[in-house]
Amino acid sequence: MTVLNRLAGWISDLRLAIALLLVIAVASGVGTVIPQKEPEGLYHQLYDAEPWLGLLQGDGILALQLDHIYSSDWFLALLAWLALSLLLCSWRRQWPALRAALNWIDYRSPRQLSKLSVAETRLCGETAEGLDLDRLARILQSEGWQVQCRPSRLAARKGVLGRVGPLLVHAGLVVLMLGAAWGVLGGHRAEQFLAPGRSLELLDSRGQHQLTLALEAFTVERDPAGRPEQFTSALRLLEGGPSSETLLKQASISVNHPLRFRGVTFYQADWGLAAITVQLGGSPLLQLPLQSFPQLGDQVWGLVLPTRPDGSDPVLLSLSSEQGPVDVYDAKGANLGQIVVGGDPLDIRGLPVRVASVLPASGILLKRDPGVPLVYGGFAVALLGGGLSLLATRQLWAITEGGRLHVGGLCNRNLTAFATELPRLLDAALQSGEQEPEPQQG
Known part of the structure; x- marks a missing residue:
């Protein structure tokens, strides 16, 4: 039993808790620096040539689970x-x-009161002992103290609710950590790119149909310089099969304005380009998919397009915005010109190529976190406990003996203010006694 008590004492030590908090804070900071839950190849690409902190390459990052801290x-x-x-x-x-x-x-002796943090003795007269004690009790009650009276003595306390504060803080932090762990273990996160007019079927944890997410429209708001400022997606949430779909929710999401529905949160996370509509000579309009070209730069999409019926003489159409322009390069990387979206065609080796439109895609992050209510609830409880912890718990005892009023008290915080308040209470009790008129003789 002694070993268990020592172990429990070591685990509950404040210094250990502070050390654990520091380690968790450092680990969380590392998680903001190292990309999380990315493909393994990305970590080799980032850290094999230049190890993180000069120590860890891609294999080390993966072995220490720093890719999903x-x-x-x-x-x-x-x-x-x-x-x-x-x-x-x-x-x-x-x-x-x-x-x-x-x-x-229940303190019964003035000597016991003299050993408390704050103690004072006043003369009151043997005939007025009971009256002074009663007046002190009434003053304390009027100022919100709980008072318990006994013959020739009383006990009072105030701010006992503050003692509940630390318990609530601990309970709130435990609930918060449980919610965070539950969200990590039982949650789900996925990012999908959708083009307007297309839909995505959402499945539950058992692989059964849950919802259908359809994107009606997607717009990118840009500043005068052409830089994107805000992305907005008009969504429709449907239920049922293709022949009997029922509209459940219709709403728009944008950056910092997500949609929450049935435990799933839909975030506007990114944007991209899905397809380009071109016309080759007198051909009908052709909608062709675009792919990302990270080797050409951030947010660059393109399409390799042959200019001959046999598939020879390919050119690369690249662009970084749905507004264009579209740059055209030959197989050797030479720039052949630009095509304005919706404008006139560009003659490429005798073949007129026109770009009619570019279809943007909305990057939607779907996140299901069952621990969110616990995290918010635990945070609220911890805040409430922190507020209650600011309340000072004060205890006071008074004993009358031999014409003297002995008072002592304890306070768990701001002892100086309590030491100032105690004489004021005694002055109010004794002065009230002096002001009371003496009974007239009949």
Whole structure:
């Protein structure tokens, strides 16, 4: 039993909890620097040539689970350890402190009061002992103190609710960590690019049809310089099969304005270009898919297009915006000119090529996090506990003996203010007694 007590004492030690918080904070910071939940090849591409901090290459990043820190085994173990530390601290320290604050302590001797943090003795006269004690009790009650009176003595307390604060803080943090762990283990996250007029079928955890997400329209708002400022997607959420679909929700999402529906949150996360509509000579309009070319730069899309019926003499059409222009390059990388979207065709080696339109795509992030209610609830409880912890818990005892009024008290914070308040209470009690008129003789 002694070994268990020592182990519990070590786990609930404040210094250990602070160390765990620091480690968790550092790990969270690392998670903001290293990309999370990306393909393994990306980490080799980023860190094999230039190791992270000069120490870790791609294999090291993957071996230490730094590519998914928040769902890694060691990070979840740290959260569990911190939660256990908070629970043991609450059980060993905060709960006994609350019980002690709720129990009335009956001091019977003035010597006991003299040993308290704040103590004072005043003359009151043997004939007025009971009256002074009663007046002090009434003053304390008028100022919100709880008072318990006994013959020749009283006990009072104020701000006992503040003792609940640390317990609520610990409970809120534990609930918050449980919610975070549940969200990591039971949540789901996926990013999809959708073009207007297309839909995506959403499945539940059992692989059964849950919802259909349809994109009605997608717009990109740009500043005068052509830089994107805001992306907006008009969504429709449908239920049922293709022949009997029922509209459940119709709403628009944009950056920092997500949509939450049935436990799934839809974020406007990114944008792209899905397809380009071209006309080759006198051909009908052809809608061709675009692909990303990261080797040409960020947010560059393109299409390799043959200019001969046999597939020879290909050219590359590249663009970085749905507004164009479209740059044309030959197989050797030489620029052959630009095509204005919706404008006149460009003659490429005798073949007129016109770009009628460019279809943008909305990057929608779908996130299902069942732990969100627990995270918000735990945060609210922790905030409430932090506010209650600011309340000072004050205890006061008074004993009359031999024509003297002995008063002593305890306070868990701001003892200076309590030491100033105690003489004021005594002055008010004794001065009230001096102002009371003496009974007239009949």
